[in-house]
Amino acid sequence: METLASKDKRAGIRIPLLSESVSYIHNEVEKKADISDITNEGLFIKTSEILAPRTNLVLQVQLPGDLGSIQVNASVIRVNWAVNRKKSKENLGMGVRFENVPANIKKILDAYVVYLRNKQIITVSKRIIEEFFGSDGPKKVF
Numbered sequence: 198m199e200t201l202a203s204k205d206k207r208a209g210i211r212i213p214l215l216s217e218s219v220s221y222i223h224n225e226v227e228k229k230a231d232i233s234d235i236t237n238e239g240l241f242i243k244t245s246e247i248l249a250p251r252t253n254l255v256l257q258v259q260l261p262g263d264l265g266s267i268q269v270n271a272s273v274i275r276v277n278w279a280v281n282r283k284k285s286k287e288n289l290g291m292g293v294r295f296e297n298v299p300a301n302i303k304k305i306l307d308a309y310v311v312y313l314r315n316k317q318i319i320t321v322s323k324r325i326i327e328e329f330f331g332s333d334g335p336k337k338v339f
Contacts, residue, residue, distance in 0.1 A: 211236050214313060220257035221271075221293075223248060227257070230290075237310050239271065239294040247276045247291055254293060260309060267305055270296045 211234045219242065220229045230244040240256075248254070252273045259266045275292035298306060 214317065217313065218259075220259075222255040222257065223252065233290065235310055235313060237307055239274070239292060241290055241292045243290040245289045247278065247289070248273050250274060250276060253296075256293070256295075258306070258309065260305070261312060267302055269298055269302060269306065272296050 214232050214234055217232045217235070218229055219232050219240065220227055221242065222228075228244070228246065230242045233241045233243050235241075250273050254271045254273065256269045256271050257266055258269060271293040273291045274294045277290055277292075295306065
């Protein structure tokens, strides 16, 4: 794994994601990839097409519902090359940090991160309830 200096490590709480994606533009080429986690400062893009640290990107973040999308400048700060075959876990991808985000876009991005956190809490809670009680959910007892 290649990283930038330790002072560049993330400070925000990482929110693991189950099914979110992002589009990113590098050298005028747009690509789409899944996101494994997000913070208020950046996100991790799962991809086998690794870019070098300090590479600048433009992220196209699709907001929920019909809210449209926002563009955010970002730079690659960390890359993962490793695949753990014993655990069948693939960690290929790159950590990117949001850069020079205008205040109005920062507020939208912060709200989006909160939305994703709440969405994940609800999804995981539903899965736990279904596993414990079955797909019908808990029975009301009065």
